[in-house]
Amino acid sequence: xxxxxxxxxxxxxxxxxxxxxxxxxxxxxxxxxxxxxxxxxxxxxxxxxxxxxxxxxxxxxxxxxxxxxxxxxxxxxxxxxxxxxxxxxxxxxxxxxxxxxxxxxxxxxxxxxxxxxxxxxxxxxxxxxxxxxxxxxxxxxxxxxxxxxxxxxxxxxxxxxxxxxxxxxxxxxxxxxxxxxxxxxxxxxxxxxxxxxxxxxxxxxxxxxxxxxxxxxxxxxxxxxxxxxxxxxxxxxxxxxxxxxxxxxxxxxxxxxxxxxxxxxxxxxxxxxxxxxxxxxxxxxxxxxxxxxxxxxxxxxxxx
Amino acid sequence: xxxxxxxxxxxxxxxxxxxxxxxxxxxxxxxxxxxxxxxxxxxxxxxxxxxxxxxxxxxxxxxxxxxxxxxxxxxxxxxxxxxxxxxxxxxxxxxxxxxxxxxxxxxxxxxxxxxxxxxxxxxxxxxxxxxxxxxxxxxxxxxxxxxxxxxxxxxxxxxxxxxxxxxxxxxxxxxxxxxxxxxxxxxxxxxxxxxxxxxxxxxxxxxxxxxxxxxxxxxxxxxxxxxxxxxxxxxxxxxxxxxxxxxxxxxxxxxxxxxxxxxxxxxxxxxx
Numbered sequence: 001x002x003x004x005x006x007x008x009x010x011x012x013x014x015x016x017x018x019x020x021x022x023x024x025x026x027x028x029x030x031x032x033x034x035x036x037x038x039x040x041x042x043x044x045x046x047x048x049x050x051x052x053x054x055x056x057x058x059x060x061x062x063x064x065x066x067x068x069x070x071x072x073x074x075x076x077x078x079x080x081x082x083x084x085x086x087x088x089x090x091x092x093x094x095x096x097x098x099x100x101x102x103x104x105x106x107x108x109x110x111x112x113x114x115x116x117x118x119x120x121x122x123x124x125x126x127x128x129x130x131x132x133x134x135x136x137x138x139x140x141x142x143x144x145x146x147x148x149x150x151x152x153x154x155x156x157x158x159x160x161x162x163x164x165x166x167x168x169x170x171x172x173x174x175x176x177x178x179x180x181x182x183x184x185x186x187x188x189x190x191x192x193x194x195x196x197x198x199x200x201x202x203x204x205x206x207x208x209x210x211x212x213x214x215x216x217x218x219x220x221x222x223x224x225x226x227x228x229x230x231x232x233x234x235x236x237x238x239x240x241x242x243x244x245x246x247x248x249x250x251x252x253x254x255x256x257x258x259x260x261x262x263x264x265x266x267x268x269x270x271x272x273x274x275x276x277x278x279x280x281x282x283x284x285x286x287x288x289x290x291x292x293x294x295x296x297x298x299x300x301x302x303x304x
Numbered sequence: 305x306x307x308x309x310x311x312x313x314x315x316x317x318x319x320x321x322x323x324x325x326x327x328x329x330x331x332x333x334x335x336x337x338x339x340x341x342x343x344x345x346x347x348x349x350x351x352x353x354x355x356x357x358x359x360x361x362x363x364x365x366x367x368x369x370x371x372x373x374x375x376x377x378x379x380x381x382x383x384x385x386x387x388x389x390x391x392x393x394x395x396x397x398x399x400x401x402x403x404x405x406x407x408x409x410x411x412x413x414x415x416x417x418x419x420x421x422x423x424x425x426x427x428x429x430x431x432x433x434x435x436x437x438x439x440x441x442x443x444x445x446x447x448x449x450x451x452x453x454x455x456x457x458x459x460x461x462x463x464x465x466x467x468x469x470x471x472x473x474x475x476x477x478x479x480x481x482x483x484x485x486x487x488x489x490x491x492x493x494x495x496x497x498x499x500x501x502x503x504x505x506x507x508x509x510x511x512x513x514x515x516x517x518x519x520x521x522x523x524x525x526x527x528x529x530x531x532x533x534x535x536x537x538x539x540x541x542x543x544x545x546x547x548x549x550x551x552x553x554x555x556x557x558x559x560x561x562x563x564x565x566x567x568x569x570x571x572x573x574x575x576x
Contacts, residue, residue, distance in 0.1 A: 039557075051374070180454075283484065
């Protein structure tokens with residue numbers, strides 16, 4: 001089997017962005033999937049997830065483009081903010097242009113994990129050429145407890161709902177019972193200030209009466225989410241069962257916007273999976289479930 | 305100028321990025337060696353930043369992913385110390401050939417620094433070693449990996465597994481999944497027996513060892529390591545900076561750069 005992966009560049013908003021292109025192993029140019037960075041992780045993904053997944057997809061007849069957003073990996077630019085709406089969906093749309101124009105790929109889907117999932121649904125809501133979206137561990141409101149709450153100067157609640165704050169409190173309490181957790185925390189150069197910031201964020205969320213669906217800091221994302229789901233284009237929402245807050249918030253949100261009408265969103269839950277499907281077993285299952293879902297798309301090969 | 309490329313040797317494809325100074329071509333070149341498993345991801349942009357800074361000062365540089373890591377071909381469980389040494393040798397040959405380098409330095413972080421030390425013992429053309437937080441005790445490092453596995457199992461699955469159970473799996477299956485990367489029995493044994501400090505020293509090298517305040521508790525170990533290097537005739541500078549542990553998950557989320565260490569390292573390289 002010959003190695004055919006290629007380092008590529010494309011322009012976006014005046015910046016030269018980088019990606020790795022995996023052509024479909026059978027040479028077809030029908031289906032292409034763009035992988036968007038998971039937060040600050042470069043195109044390789046957490047524990048090399050994006051590389052593994054892209055290589056399997058390539059063997060199954062899909063071309064894949066793993067991109068780096070500005071300031072990440074090999075791309076030009078700087079990272080100015082580190083929250084999960086920090087990356088501009090226009091950059092993903094530029095990657096769609098690249099696949100269509102330079103690689104002559106006819107049908108496009110997007111994939112992202114966590115912050116990458118937020119990005120791709122926003123990109124798909126503004127680019128009708130995107131036919132499908134695969135979102136793993138899409139945060140609706142809540143952030144992972146290990147993720148520092150952003151924009152604290154502007155809003156001490158960070159990115160949490162009240163329920164998220166309660167669960168964060170439980171999670172932190174549970175971890176604080178283990179000496180290894182403290183060792184890890186302090187040995188990494190962290191100090192008490194980090195703990196105080198988290199406690200402050202939890203406190204403000206606990207006393208907040210804010211309606212979580214009206215949170216201004218999520219407005220752009222909620223609009224994009226609704227627009228995409230209502231467009232009728234298929235979407236896969238895949239979560240690890242350990243991401244219980246995210247799953248619950250997803251269910252509430254999808255119910256609210258679809259008003260119990262039928263929609264093309266599909267929810268899959270991977271047993272024992274955590275936020276980034278760290279274990280090899282859960283990663284393998286998540287990939288397998290996604291490929292099964294994508295097969296509905298590629299079954300249209302004859303008509304494509 | 306930055307040129308991403310796949311370096312092919314012996315039917316392996318290694319991803320790399322070659323940095324070439326625009327106006328001031330230099331005969332000095334630096335090869336970057338990344339750390340183990342997920343630590344590689346966390347220092348990725350620090351490497352990019354350092355390579356760009358050095359290139360602006362007239363140095364050629366090459367960053368590459370070992371076989372089975374990053375964008376390179378292969379699976380992580382196929383990685384061995386021998387495969388990494390072989391990767392480095394081939395990248396070094398390509399770098400020297402393509403860029404006409406006559407002064408080669410190695411810059412490694414964590415386990416990448418240990419590979420640099422080991423390789424320098426075999427290649428007398430290596431002139432400088434830039435070592436950020438090399439692993440001083442391989443057995444302790446291996447122990448940390450096992451502890452991470454125990455901690456993750458407890459947090460993710462509420463299952464308490466023992467070190468003995470993990471070692472038994474390592475024995476019977478040849479590898480064990482630690483945070484998404486397979487630790488092989490071979491690599492576990494390598495870490496436990498790692499003695500890069502005494503058997504692989506190259507007495508013609510100048511070395512810079514950069515550590516952060518997070519390692520203050522083991523500074524005496526670093527001092528004794530630096531002393532060993534000096535005893536056999538190397539010039540060696542040990543520098544402690546007021547930086548956080550930049551290869552940690554939390555500091556990565558903060559997009560943290562060890563600016564003091566970066567500055568001190570650049571000063572050292574430019575003045576030696």
